[in-house]
Amino acid sequence: xxxxxxxxxxxxxxxxxxxxxxxxxxxxxxxxxxxxxxxxxxxxxxxxxxxxxxxxxxxxxxxxxxxxxxxxxxxxxxxxxxxxxxxxxxxxxxxxxxxxxxxxxxxxxxxxxxxxxxxxxxxxxxxxxxxxxxxxxxxxxxxxxxxxxxxxxxxxxxxxxxxxxxxxxxxxxxxxxxxxxxxxxxxxxxxxxxxxxxxxxxxxxxxxxxxxxxxxxxxxxxxxxxxxxxxxxxxxxxxxxxxxxxxxxxxxxxxxxxxxxxxxxxxxxxxxxxxxxxxxxxxxxxxxxxxxxxxxxxxxxxxxxxxxxxxxxxxxxxxxxxxxxxxxxxxxxxxxxxxxxxxxxxxxxxxxxxxxxxxxxxxxxxxxxxxxxxxxxxxxxxxxxxxxxxxxxxxxxxxxxxxxxxxxxxxxxxxxxxxxxxxxxxxxxxxxxxxxxxxxxxxxxxxxxxxxxxxxxxxxxxxxxxxxxxxxxxxxxxxxxxxxxxxxxxxxxxxxxxxxxx
Amino acid sequence: xxxxxxxxxxxxxxxxxxxxxxxxxxxxxxxxxxxxxxxxxxxxxxxxxxxxxxxxxxxxxxxxxxxxxxxxxxxxxxxxxxxxxxxxxxxxxxxxxxxxxxxxxxxxxxxxxxxxxxxxxxxxxxxxxxxxxxxxxxxxxxxxxxxxxxxxxxxxxxxxxxxxxxxxxxxxxxxxxxxxxxxxxxxxxxxxxxxxxxxxxxxxxxxxxxxxxxxxxxxxxxxxxxxxxxxxxxxxxxxxxxxxxxxxxxxxxxxxxxxxxxxxxxxxxxxxxxxxxxxxxxxxxxxxxxxxxxxxxxxxxxxxxxxxxxxxxxxxxxxxxxxxxxxxxxxxxxxxxxxxxx
Numbered sequence: 045x046x047x048x049x050x051x052x053x054x055x056x057x058x059x060x061x062x063x064x065x066x067x068x069x070x071x072x073x074x075x076x077x078x079x080x081x082x083x084x085x086x087x088x089x090x091x092x093x094x095x096x097x098x099x100x101x102x103x104x105x106x107x108x109x110x111x112x113x114x115x116x117x118x119x120x121x122x123x124x125x126x127x128x129x130x131x132x133x134x135x136x137x138x139x140x141x142x143x144x145x146x147x148x149x150x151x152x153x154x155x156x157x158x159x160x161x162x163x164x165x166x167x168x169x170x171x172x173x174x175x176x177x178x179x180x181x182x183x184x185x186x187x188x189x190x191x192x193x194x195x196x197x198x199x200x201x202x203x204x205x206x207x208x209x210x211x212x213x214x215x216x217x218x219x220x221x222x223x224x225x226x227x228x229x230x231x232x233x234x235x236x237x238x239x240x241x242x243x244x245x246x247x248x249x250x251x252x253x254x255x256x257x258x259x260x261x262x263x264x265x266x267x268x269x270x271x272x273x274x275x276x277x278x279x280x281x282x283x284x285x286x287x288x289x290x291x292x293x294x295x296x297x298x299x300x301x302x303x304x305x306x307x308x309x310x311x312x313x314x315x316x317x318x319x320x321x322x323x324x325x326x327x328x329x330x331x332x333x334x335x336x337x338x339x340x341x342x343x344x345x346x347x348x349x350x351x352x353x354x355x356x357x358x359x360x361x362x363x364x365x366x367x368x369x370x371x372x373x374x375x376x377x378x379x380x381x382x383x384x385x386x387x388x389x390x391x392x393x394x395x396x397x398x399x400x401x402x403x404x405x406x407x408x409x410x411x412x413x414x415x416x417x418x419x420x421x422x423x424x425x426x427x428x429x430x431x432x433x434x435x436x437x438x439x440x441x442x443x444x445x446x447x448x449x450x451x452x453x454x455x456x457x458x459x460x461x462x463x464x465x466x467x468x469x470x471x472x473x474x475x476x477x478x479x480x481x482x483x484x485x486x487x488x489x490x491x492x493x494x495x496x497x498x499x500x501x502x503x504x505x506x507x508x509x510x511x512x513x514x515x516x517x518x519x520x521x522x523x524x525x526x527x528x529x530x531x532x533x534x535x536x537x538x539x540x541x542x543x544x545x546x
Numbered sequence: 547x548x549x550x551x552x553x554x555x556x557x558x559x560x561x562x563x564x565x566x567x568x569x570x571x572x573x574x575x576x577x578x579x580x581x582x583x584x585x586x587x588x589x590x591x592x593x594x595x596x597x598x599x600x601x602x603x604x605x606x607x608x609x610x611x612x613x614x615x616x617x618x619x620x621x622x623x624x625x626x627x628x629x630x631x632x633x634x635x636x637x638x639x640x641x642x643x644x645x646x647x648x649x650x651x652x653x654x655x656x657x658x659x660x661x662x663x664x665x666x667x668x669x670x671x672x673x674x675x676x677x678x679x680x681x682x683x684x685x686x687x688x689x690x691x692x693x694x695x696x697x698x699x700x701x702x703x704x705x706x707x708x709x710x711x712x713x714x715x716x717x718x719x720x721x722x723x724x725x726x727x728x729x730x731x732x733x734x735x736x737x738x739x740x741x742x743x744x745x746x747x748x749x750x751x752x753x754x755x756x757x758x759x760x761x762x763x764x765x766x767x768x769x770x771x772x773x774x775x776x777x778x779x780x781x782x783x784x785x786x787x788x789x790x791x792x793x794x795x796x797x798x799x800x801x802x803x804x805x806x807x808x809x810x811x812x813x814x815x816x817x818x819x820x821x822x823x824x825x826x827x828x829x830x831x832x833x834x835x836x837x838x839x840x841x842x843x844x845x846x847x848x849x850x851x852x853x854x855x856x857x858x859x860x861x862x863x864x865x866x867x868x869x870x871x872x873x874x875x876x877x878x879x880x881x882x883x884x885x886x887x888x
């Protein structure tokens with residue numbers, strides 16, 4: 045090998061109690077390469093990243109940086125040594141300014157060690173210029189979109205002049221334009237001689253921006269190979285250790301009577317004149333670019349947001365405006381996009397989370413019976429093939445995919461007629477993704493109506509019976525399963541008549 | 547590039563606007579309004595000695611508020627400040643009476659007593675990780691109980707307090723009570739430090755997002771300990787000043803102060819869940835509460851209204867903060883959306 049290893053981790057092992065999160069894992073990063081780390085949720089990627097970042101100390105194993113053996117005492121030591129990590133969940137200080145977020149603990153100081161705010165904001169702006177983004181360095185971090193939070197995190201890493209930059213799912217919340225910009229940033233970093241470790245569940249991205257990939261399974265190293273030698277199939281096989289059934293199982297079902305009727309739905313600012321129906325036994329997908337108003341339509345249908353005009357009918361009965369309770373009573377369920385904030389009570393147990401939406405059915409004389417909570421949760425955990433330790437464990441201990449299953453279970457326990465599901469598989473691994481798709485397929489086969497919002501075209505094409513395309517708050521196209529393909533959807537979503545953006 | 551350089555200069559107009567929007571300005575304005583409205587009916591209210599009374603009356607709560615701000619900013623709370631004040635005041639008095647210690651050392655003793663209490667608080671909170679609400683509630687009773695044992699039903703009367711010491715409580719300098727000058731100095735120094743030094747910015751980081759603070763390498767334990775230590779020291783100093791002001795002390799000095807202090811701090815714009823707020827705001831909050839208190843007396847309104855008004859003000863402050871937060875978030879997101887559409 046010609047280039048010297050920038051960072052090498054060998055034989056890393058880490059246990060939490062009886063759980064082996066990492067066993068004899070190894071990875072080598074070269075200067076100037078973008079390296080993908082692949083594996084299902086729970087394969088040990090996050091643990092490995094936290095060892096690199098000094099958050100955990102491995103039980104065994106050696107870490108070398110530019111040939112020198114290092115042992116990080118904490119995150120600060122890792123950063124000082126030039127290893128920067130961008131974690132999955134942006135970790136910003138909402139009350140502090142963007143600039144201070146970037147330079148926390150290293151604020152430029154002037155005479156008498158006083159913080160030089162101007163120098164700090166200038167430094168932040170310089171980095172934003174490098175990144176080609178416009179962001180006000182003096183504004184507080186509170187209220188930043190997830191994408192901009194991500195950019196602040198990247199700026200933070202750049203400010204360290206990182207020799208090794210680890211990105212844990214940086215693209216999960218980004219739009220396609222922002223993802224392209226991120227590729228450019230990665231290229232710049234590589235040109236500077238940094239090594240980039242890139243974690244993503246979207247395999248296309250791995251092929252687009254990485255040179256080599258390392259695949260992990262069950263906390264162990266499986267293989268490292270140049271991306272040219274890999275195919276999506278071979279990656280999935282290595283990750284899962286078995287052949288996946290088709291990622292998008294689709295049973296042909298007879299479409300039944302109308303369940304949901306939406307007519308001329310308008311909201312003051314976001315969308316107007318939306319009309320569509322969803323029938324029993326079909327999946328209708330809402331597609332469109334981020335910001336087209338898909339989530340807002342779903343929220344207005346469910347009554348979380350008030351509609352300014354239009355009607356929503358379930359089984360022919362009109363729903364009152366702005367009443368999620370009425371929507372629930374009518375048999376609707378909404379699985380939100382941001383499951384951590386809107387779908388789960390992270391500190392409560394699995395059983396309590398699953399039972400949360402069914403409490404009225406589980407209580408007698410206003411008292412909730414713990415045993416019936418557990419019975420309900422056990423039933424659904426089995427049906428959804430949830431992987432868990434104990435029912436009482438807080439859901440924050442579960443992996444992302446399993447958390448999504450808990451949210452699903454919570455709403456399915458109400459046995460709804462209509463399920464609205466926003467980004468059903470965002471941020472979850474390929475294996476769990478296929479399971480979620482299988483569950484949806486089963487539900488529809490049993491007569492449920494599903495309205496699905498998804499940014500992933502393969503998911504839309506694979507699962508939906510009909511596709512509604514939104515652009516700038518208007519319903520632009522309704523495509524049948526036969527008409528829908530990547531071109532037709534993207535054309536409608538971007539408003540182009542010819543040509544398709546990459 | 548030129549655009550960037552130009553933005554470096556802070557536009558004086560924007561600066562003024564920022565000042566006008568600051569919470570501190572709003573509270574100061576409210577204080578002036580209360581004073582003027584009261585003065586319409588009672589002209590004595592804006593006479594020099596009345597203003598002096600307003601300032602020295604608020605001084606102790608403002609001083610405790612400074613320490614409390616540091617603690618609350620780190621997403622903790624110190625409920626023991628009233629008890630620490632009482633203990634410090636009595637011990638200083640005791641040393642004057644029985645050991646005739648020099649006058650200056652009265653303040654030093656107060657600070658040391660407070661430092662010990664603050665260190666115990668900080669140690670328990672950071673080592674055991676028991677919520678500070680519980681720890682300092684326990685310390686509130688422990689310290690008050692120990693004080694009861696020490697006092698044993700006695701009291702220290704004013705004859706025992708050296709005149710030069712109690713002068714701090716009633717003398718003034720250039721028309722300003724010494725008490726207010728000392729507290730104002732502390733507010734300015736701590737307020738400046740909280741803005742301009744790296745370690746003090748850590749306090750805000752911890753309160754804003756503890757998990758992120760860990761990842762940023764902030765020494766959380768050390769900083770939280772420091773916050774409690776300083777809160778204790780200032781409560782100890784406040785004890786010495788309390789003795790100088792009242793010139794007599796039994797075992798009840800400072801009882802119930804902790805809640806007044808927290809109310810003042812919150813009214814002053816310090817977020818109760820940490821991460822934001824300034825000591826200047828906290829001090830002004832204390833001044834506002836005391837001003838309203840005195841205004842009611844001057845307007846011959848029943849003192850019972852005082853507590854109700856203080857409570858209503860507290861609720862109004864929290865509601866206002868909540869509204870402001872929601873509005874700003876919405877505004878920022880709207881700006882973001884517009885930016886994105888371009």
